[in-house]
Amino acid sequence: MANDGVLIRARGLVKRFGDFVAVNGIDVDVRAGEAFGFLGPNGAGKSSTMRMIGCVSPPSGGELRILGMDPRRDGPAIRARLGVCPQLDNLDPELTVRENLTTYARYFGIPRRVARERAAELLEFVQLTERANSRVEPLSGGMKRRLTIARALVNEPDIVLLDEPTTGLDPQARHLVWERLFRLKQQGVTLVLTTHYMDEAEQLCDRLVVMDGGRIVAEGSPRELIERYSTREVVELRFGGEEQESFAGKLTGIGERTEVLPDRILLYVADGDAAVTEVHARALTPASVLVRRSTLEDVFLHLTGRTLVD
Amino acid sequence: MVSLVLPRLMSLRGPARRSISVAGRNVTALRSAYWIVLLSGIAEPMLYLLSIGVGVGRLIGDLRLPGGPVVSYAAFVAPAMLAASAMSGALAETTFNFFGKMKYLKLYDGILATPVRPFEIALGELGWAMLRGTLYSAVFLAVMVAIDLTSPLRALAALPAAVLVGFAFGGLGMAISTFMRSWQDFDLLGSAQFALFLFSGTFVPAQAYPSVLRWVVEASPLYRAVDLIRGITVTGFGVSQLVDVLYLAAVLTIGLVVAGRRMERLLCR
Numbered sequence: 311m312a313n314d315g316v317l318i319r320a321r322g323l324v325k326r327f328g329d330f331v332a333v334n335g336i337d338v339d340v341r342a343g344e345a346f347g348f349l350g351p352n353g354a355g356k357s358s359t360m361r362m363i364g365c366v367s368p369p370s371g372g373e374l375r376i377l378g379m380d381p382r383r384d385g386p387a388i389r390a391r392l393g394v395c396p397q398l399d400n401l402d403p404e405l406t407v408r409e410n411l412t413t414y415a416r417y418f419g420i421p422r423r424v425a426r427e428r429a430a431e432l433l434e435f436v437q438l439t440e441r442a443n444s445r446v447e448p449l450s451g452g453m454k455r456r457l458t459i460a461r462a463l464v465n466e467p468d469i470v471l472l473d474e475p476t477t478g479l480d481p482q483a484r485h486l487v488w489e490r491l492f493r494l495k496q497q498g499v500t501l502v503l504t505t506h507y508m509d510e511a512e513q514l515c516d517r518l519v520v521m522d523g524g525r526i527v528a529e530g531s532p533r534e535l536i537e538r539y540s541t542r543e544v545v546e547l548r549f550g551g552e553e554q555e556s557f558a559g560k561l562t563g564i565g566e567r568t569e570v571l572p573d574r575i576l577l578y579v580a581d582g583d584a585a586v587t588e589v590h591a592r593a594l595t596p597a598s599v600l601v602r603r604s605t606l607e608d609v610f611l612h613l614t615g616r617t618l619v620d
Numbered sequence: 621m622v623s624l625v626l627p628r629l630m631s632l633r634g635p636a637r638r639s640i641s642v643a644g645r646n647v648t649a650l651r652s653a654y655w656i657v658l659l660s661g662i663a664e665p666m667l668y669l670l671s672i673g674v675g676v677g678r679l680i681g682d683l684r685l686p687g688g689p690v691v692s693y694a695a696f697v698a699p700a701m702l703a704a705s706a707m708s709g710a711l712a713e714t715t716f717n718f719f720g721k722m723k724y725l726k727l728y729d730g731i732l733a734t735p736v737r738p739f740e741i742a743l744g745e746l747g748w749a750m751l752r753g754t755l756y757s758a759v760f761l762a763v764m765v766a767i768d769l770t771s772p773l774r775a776l777a778a779l780p781a782a783v784l785v786g787f788a789f790g791g792l793g794m795a796i797s798t799f800m801r802s803w804q805d806f807d808l809l810g811s812a813q814f815a816l817f818l819f820s821g822t823f824v825p826a827q828a829y830p831s832v833l834r835w836v837v838e839a840s841p842l843y844r845a846v847d848l849i850r851g852i853t854v855t856g857f858g859v860s861q862l863v864d865v866l867y868l869a870a871v872l873t874i875g876l877v878v879a880g881r882r883m884e885r886l887l888c889r
Binding site for chain 1: 634637638641642644645648649651725726727729730731732733734735736737887888889
């Protein structure tokens with residue numbers, strides 16, 4: 311292991327597919343014990359980065375060290391210490407829930423007896439003990455994802471890679487996954503995850519980078535990023551009719567910044583209530599007014615001019 | 621020097637162990653439905669042997685082979701059916717099943733996130749296909765002995781040959797599968813397999829073809845397989861059989877290397 315506690319180190323990392331540049335020279339340091347996130351919209355280069363870290367996709371350029379080793383040379387040795395939860399579940403549909411774990415353990419060379427014990431513990435951990443002998447097919451999306459997470463833990467990895475861990479899950483299933491991941495974090499497992507949900511990033515990540523178009527556009531803790539790139543509060547105004555744009559001119563001077571979206575106008579302000587008072591003072595009557603705290607969504611909007619989920 | 625060589629020797633244990641874990645997955649996945657597939661694989665060559673070898677053989681009578689020996693038609697056809705069943709068993713596992721696992725079940729994407737490497741998956745899947753092929757061959761050889769088409773000793777000697785045939789076609793099938801774009805491409809493969817089955821010196825000696833065609837026939841992998849097994853079980857082991865062994869070993873090696881490389885290109889992009 312690298313002695314400075316850096317488990318993953320990338321410098322000028324590049325991934326190309328033909329002419330298309332998916333990852334365009336990124337620098338990343340992930341330290342032991344932290345939960346590190348790649349936040350960005352679809353196509354930002356997050357999954358390509360994850361596949362390179364997972365040693366299943368050779369970098370096209372730049373430097374990448376994982377656990378002090380070189381993925382090009384030491385792929386099997388690195389992968390032995392990683393746990394991977396891919397974006398699309400690739401569980402083995404011809405095996406039962408328990409067999410998915412024990413068989414996967416065998417790929418790591420874990421003895422049968424240990425594999426059985428670990429499978430039992432992990433099924434307990436992801437609350438699937440009752441479904442141990444079921445096939446994978448009839449499981450719900452949330453269950454499958456939990457099983458995939460359990461599978462990623464079967465080799466007691468130093469780093470767990472989670473690519474969009476809750477995409478496609480209903481809110482209840484998402485919260486259950488978050489809660490399990492939070493427990494892992496508490497146990498000191500290093501988590502690296504990608505997400506395009508700002509609430510997921512805020513909930514789970516100690517530190518994150520915001521990616522857009524294959525580049526890193528910002529880096530920090532969720533709180534730092536919000537402080538640096540947004541205001542304390544945001545006022546969301548919706549005006550009836552379609553022409554939000556025409557109202558924007560009448561709002562100049564209120565707050566630090568204004569963003570006009572197709573369906574609403576965002577005012578970035580220090581004091582939301584004061585701003586609303588000012589809006590009414592200008593004889594404007596929006597159909598709805600919402601005052602809220604800034605989120606990573608606002609950070610992303612500020613940095614790229616686009617929303618995260620489209 | 622020693623410290624340079626030793627780790628490399630030791631590291632061979634890892635790949636072997638990992639290939640076995642891939643084959644082991646298939647043992648775990650064995651389910652009742654699979655046994656039906658397995659049984660049909662055993663029954664098919666038997667039906668050919670009985671209908672054509674024994675049935676049509678009655679009408680044909682004995683056959684004089686080049687070099688002198690006279691054999692019953694059933695004895696002529698039986699080794700070919702064995703070689704063909706070793707081929708089809710190996711191809712079934714390494715084409716349909718392998719392609720499905722790779723492309724649709726995304727099984728190998730999951731496996732490649734572990735220390736297992738593409739070549740080790742290819743080796744493990746082939747090893748498994750061979751278990752199945754060996755079972756087919758053993759049952760068939762037992763039947764050949766039972767109806768007096770070969771001697772027990774020759775049958776025993778033919779088993780490793782049949783396994784080699786399976787390995788060669790398994791390697792070939794896997795390499796071909798990595799070039800398949802969709803299930804439709806398998807229709808082509810099926811046709812090619814059936815053509816091989818009919819024209820590889822299986823039902824008619826290769827000498828019966830006009831000389832140009834004869835060369836084509838004798839260069840086909842199934843012909844080499846038939847020639848090898850027919851030599852061991854019926855006619856005798858000679859130079860031609862030695863060529864068969866080398867030929868099949870070459871097909872196996874090339875098939876495996878191509879399959880491993882292609883898998884790496886397809887799955888580790």
